[in-house]
Amino acid sequence: MPSTAELAKRVRAGDQAAVGRALSLVVNESKGFEELTKSFFPCAGRAHKIGLSGPPGSGKSSLVNRLVPHYRKLGEKVGVLAVDPTSPFTGGAFLGDRLRVQEHALDQGVFFRSLGSRGMTGGLSATIFGAIHVLEAYGCGRILIETVGTGQDEVEISRVADSVVYVTAPSLGDEIQGMKAGAMEAADIFVVNKADLPGADKAVASLKTALDLGAKPKGDWAVRVLAASASLNQGIAELAQTLEEHRAYLASSTEGAKRKKTQLREELSLFITRRLRKDTLDRISDADIEELRSGRADPVTLGERLIAGFLKAARSRA
Amino acid sequence: MPSTAELAKRVRAGDQAAVGRALSLVVNESKGFEELTKSFFPCAGRAHKIGLSGPPGSGKSSLVNRLVPHYRKLGEKVGVLAVDPTSPFTGGAFLGDRLRVQEHALDQGVFFRSLGSRGMTGGLSATIFGAIHVLEAYGCGRILIETVGTGQDEVEISRVADSVVYVTAPSLGDEIQGMKAGAMEAADIFVVNKADLPGADKAVASLKTALDLGAKPKGDWAVRVLAASASLNQGIAELAQTLEEHRAYLASSTEGAKRKKTQLREELSLFITRRLRKDTLDRISDADIEELRSGRADPVTLGERLIAGFLKAARSRA
Numbered sequence: 212m213p214s215t216a217e218l219a220k221r222v223r224a225g226d227q228a229a230v231g232r233a234l235s236l237v238v239n240e241s242k243g244f245e246e247l248t249k250s251f252f253p254c255a256g257r258a259h260k261i262g263l264s265g266p267p268g269s270g271k272s273s274l275v276n277r278l279v280p281h282y283r284k285l286g287e288k289v290g291v292l293a294v295d296p297t298s299p300f301t302g303g304a305f306l307g308d309r310l311r312v313q314e315h316a317l318d319q320g321v322f323f324r325s326l327g328s329r330g331m332t333g334g335l336s337a338t339i340f341g342a343i344h345v346l347e348a349y350g351c352g353r354i355l356i357e358t359v360g361t362g363q364d365e366v367e368i369s370r371v372a373d374s375v376v377y378v379t380a381p382s383l384g385d386e387i388q389g390m391k392a393g394a395m396e397a398a399d400i401f402v403v404n405k406a407d408l409p410g411a412d413k414a415v416a417s418l419k420t421a422l423d424l425g426a427k428p429k430g431d432w433a434v435r436v437l438a439a440s441a442s443l444n445q446g447i448a449e450l451a452q453t454l455e456e457h458r459a460y461l462a463s464s465t466e467g468a469k470r471k472k473t474q475l476r477e478e479l480s481l482f483i484t485r486r487l488r489k490d491t492l493d494r495i496s497d498a499d500i501e502e503l504r505s506g507r508a509d510p511v512t513l514g515e516r517l518i519a520g521f522l523k524a525a526r527s528r529a
Numbered sequence: 530m531p532s533t534a535e536l537a538k539r540v541r542a543g544d545q546a547a548v549g550r551a552l553s554l555v556v557n558e559s560k561g562f563e564e565l566t567k568s569f570f571p572c573a574g575r576a577h578k579i580g581l582s583g584p585p586g587s588g589k590s591s592l593v594n595r596l597v598p599h600y601r602k603l604g605e606k607v608g609v610l611a612v613d614p615t616s617p618f619t620g621g622a623f624l625g626d627r628l629r630v631q632e633h634a635l636d637q638g639v640f641f642r643s644l645g646s647r648g649m650t651g652g653l654s655a656t657i658f659g660a661i662h663v664l665e666a667y668g669c670g671r672i673l674i675e676t677v678g679t680g681q682d683e684v685e686i687s688r689v690a691d692s693v694v695y696v697t698a699p700s701l702g703d704e705i706q707g708m709k710a711g712a713m714e715a716a717d718i719f720v721v722n723k724a725d726l727p728g729a730d731k732a733v734a735s736l737k738t739a740l741d742l743g744a745k746p747k748g749d750w751a752v753r754v755l756a757a758s759a760s761l762n763q764g765i766a767e768l769a770q771t772l773e774e775h776r777a778y779l780a781s782s783t784e785g786a787k788r789k790k791t792q793l794r795e796e797l798s799l800f801i802t803r804r805l806r807k808d809t810l811d812r813i814s815d816a817d818i819e820e821l822r823s824g825r826a827d828p829v830t831l832g833e834r835l836i837a838g839f840l841k842a843a844r845s846r847a
Contacts (some may be wrong), residue, residue, distance in 0.1 A: 252824075252827035413630060475818050479818070479832055480813065483809050483813075488805075492798050503796075504789065506570075510658070512801040513797060524842045
């Protein structure tokens with residue numbers, strides 16, 4: 212095994228095997244993963260980070276699988292990160308992950324990795340920024356971040372990605388109706404995928420109406436609604452073109468600077484929360500739980516006592 | 530405004546207005562909300578906490594609206610908590626919330642409240658246990674906890690609820706296929722709602738097949754698959770009966786004791802995390818973010834420095 216410093220050097224030199232190893236190290240939070248973030252942070256911001264969210268059945272993954280070759284033809288290296296709820300029961304292996312890795316296995320310019328959302332903290336994994344840093348250090352120009360969405364995820368993806376795409380499909384009419392305000396407001400671009408199916412025009416029209424009624428303008432960016440068909444490979448160039456326009460808009464607007472700050476604050480917050488959680492929650496013992504169960508303590512009193520103990524231990528270490 | 534102690538007393542005495550005020554206090558994390566938890570904790574575990582999750586369009590809310598009168602006819606007080614992703618843009622007011630509160634406004638035995646999942650932490654709000662304590666102190670025998678589900682939520686609801694119901698509908702075939710292992714494994718009972726629609730039998734059958742193939746046995750409980758129609762008010766008594774059987778199973782099994790411990794650990798963890806986050810993340814300044822933006826610091830180094838500062842401040846307070 213190479214040292215962390217050696218691994219970082221190889222990633223920067225474009226060593227494909229090193230990228231895979233660095234991603235695993237970061238995603239599993241193995242020893243050295245924070246060193247990699249320190250080492251790669253100067254490359255932060257080089258890639259265009261594109262978030263794609265939407266309900267199951269909207270065909271997000273198929274759309275991503277069409278965007279990848281589009282960018283590859285332009286000579287860009289591409290990273291794909293899929294944020295998936297991890298099952299604490301099964302440990303979170305994804306069949307789809309293995310299949311998709313295989314699909315691109317012969318292409319040195321594409322990296323695919325699943326990130327669990329890591330149990331009880333919910334939401335985006337703290338490791339997502341670490342994975343982005345690896346891909347940026349390797350030289351990926353585009354990073355596609357895929358997430359299942361029911362409102363919360365779209366909001367969270369907007370704290371990581373530069374451009375947010377919400378994917379839906381004609382058959383998911385109910386879902387559009389029930390879509391949360393947060394999801395509507397986080398998206399920069401809507402794509403009605405499976406546009407070859409009946410009802411696509413209606414879905415596009417009702418999204419446009421909903422946007423006219425409800426959305427606040429996002430700076431000077433007018434939110435777009437596009438139609439596409441991943442299965443027929445239609446509308447992909449238009450989506451890529453619109454993403455390019457959004458990237459240019461961010462580069463020249465205060466909105467772009469604002470998003471950059473939001474991303475940095477999110478990364479810092481996730482790091483601090485992860486470190487503090489680890490230092491405290493790992494200290495909860497079975498005896499503590501028994502105190503609660505027997506009614507000898509309540510969660511507030513016990514929680515305050517455990518925090519005080521953690522602070523005392525940190526003090527004696529300092 | 531009554532004091533927190535007076536408010537707690539009135540809730541225990543069955544004062545309906547006091548319950549509403551206590552729920553607001555807890556949900557908004559206003560001054561005194563932790564005192565209420567301390568005061569009500571001795572009542573913890575009195576209610577049967579039933580989690581209902583499932584995708585948008587499955588008719589979860591309609592099913593809950595049928596279960597409520599079922600339990601009311603049996604003379605039980607009922608609480609309904611809806612976990613909804615909060616939009617950080619709009620602040621998270623729910624139209625549906627107001628409509629549903631109105632529906633039950635004349636009945637002193639029903640309380641309904643929405644809980645946002647509170648921005649970037651994602652997942653279940655730390656306030657959910659506080660709300661449960663209020664409802665249990667008031668004397669609710671059943672607490673129905675509703676959540677939108679794409680895998681992660683089902684897992685989280687299983688750390689709060691005693692019994693977990695996963696609701697789906699015949700039209701959501703795609704969704705069942707794409708359902709995550711976590712969701713399958715967290716559910717004790719599956720309900721195919723809208724069973725009056727075509728495809729219901731097929732949905733029941735494919736769920737049963739999926740369970741036979743994939744699920745580990747949950748102790749001695751054989752996971753059930755039921756059909757129901759909230760709109761026709763069919764299958765509600767069967768669902769309530771199955772929930773009763775599950776409750777009896779928990780009362781007499783090690784699985785029940787295990788879940789109780791999981792719930793206590795979750796509440797303690799949420800309390801500690803919330804307190805630590807508040808004490809540290811609130812201290813991140815614009816100057817800190819500017820250090821990251823300009824590249825003068827990386828998130829790991831800066832994060833460690835901020836934690837050290839927090840510990841130092843805590844030390845000088847002690």
